[in-house]
Amino acid sequence: MARVRAGGQDAGVKQETRGIPLSSPYVGEREEELVLEVLRSGRLSLGPTIDRFEEHFAEATGAPYAAAVSSGTAGLHLLCISAGIGPGDEVITSPYSFAASANCFIYEGAVPVFADIDPRTLNLDPAAVEAAVTERTKAIVAVDIYGYPCELDELRAIAAKHRLAFIQDSCEALGAEYKGALVGSHGPSAVFAFYPNKQITTGEGGIVTTHSEEEWRLLRSLRNQGRGDDGGWLEHVRLGFNYRLDDISAALGIAQLEKLDEILRLRREVAGRYGEILRDVDGVELPLADDADHVRSWFVYVVKHFESEGIGFNRYLPSIHLQPYIRERYGFSEGMCPVSEDASSRTLALPFYTALERDAQERVGEALAASL
Ligand SMILES: Cc1ncc(COP(=O)(O)O)c(C=O)c1O
DSSP: OOOOOOOOOOOSOOOSSTTOOSOOOOOOHHHHHHHHHHHHHTOOSSSHHHHHHHHHHHHHHTOSEEEEESOHHHHHHHHHHHTTOOTTOEEEEOSSSOTHHHHHHHTTTOEEEEOOBOTTTOSBOHHHHHHHOOTTEEEEEEEOGGGOOOOHHHHHHHHHHTTOEEEEEOTTOTTOEETTEETTSSSSEEEEEOSTTSSSOOSSOEEEEESOHHHHHHHHHHHBTTBOSSSOTTOBSSOOOBOOOOHHHHHHHHHHHHTHHHHHHHHHHHHHHHHHHHTTOTTEEOOOOOOSSEEOOOSOEEEEESOOTTOOSOOSSOOGGGSHHHHHHHOOOTTSSHHHHHHHHHEEEEOOOTTOOHHHHHHHHHHHHHHO
């Protein structure tokens, strides 16, 4: 069987360090074994492997229920439907994120309201969220950007005060901890994603964790063309989607979950080495360190630089409110979220993956120092 080839999974960041991909999945023989088992079983979709993956995932995050879906974006979209978000509603979210955290409710006709971020954490600033609430606000979509948990208690309190739905985009944060407990375990429904640049991968895929059995049943119906629990294959009780994860992907996910602790540890070590290597590079600000309330799960290694001339890397991440299609549709422009825009202009992602070795990291450090 062909080995899964390591390779870059992200477009858009110019590689000054040839031969070092920006990201690379951490897969091996156990993944091959479990995938092969499913192939040989003949149960390639809607089979028992999905249920097993969901059970393992729920256990790994401390959430009572998990519903696997075809992508993180699909999971976010389904939570927006579950929250009843519809045309004309406003949804407050972070501008400093991947486009899907806003697209998920734009699909349903809701209007994005971008509240600015905290310059330290790069996550939603609760004061900016409170200031953005109007009579039309329906929900908050909070993101744990770069695996650093958002200000969950403060944001949930705002949501409760104004009777808003609260959705946590934890696509980058599997294994992160907030106030001593795993992201996913606190109560709000959360979405995790498994594209190959993530901590664990299923190829494409995602999962929603929820603390509500009722919501879990709804998610399972919505992802499966709106079929009911007891009805037949051709009975559709609601408008649904084909957002199913297949059993082959789920098998890959189970093998990845078996080594989750190892993956998280290795990624922490890679991040620690970057910290040592880049400590003395002038003009570079390292990622925010953990504190008592926030333990990051390392997704990417993003640094801030102080000079914008001559940098050989592209922006990571651009602010969503300035994406061409969003500007055009809503008329947003520069100056709307100055903290996010400043972060976008000065953050860049370095090659980062579970098996990244020190000598490659040193070459990255040299390339970065030379470009500044
Ligand atoms: C913050 C965030 N939200 C949503 C997504 C969407 O996940 P997916 O690519 O699986 O649809 C991602 C991952 O790319 C992400 O990083």
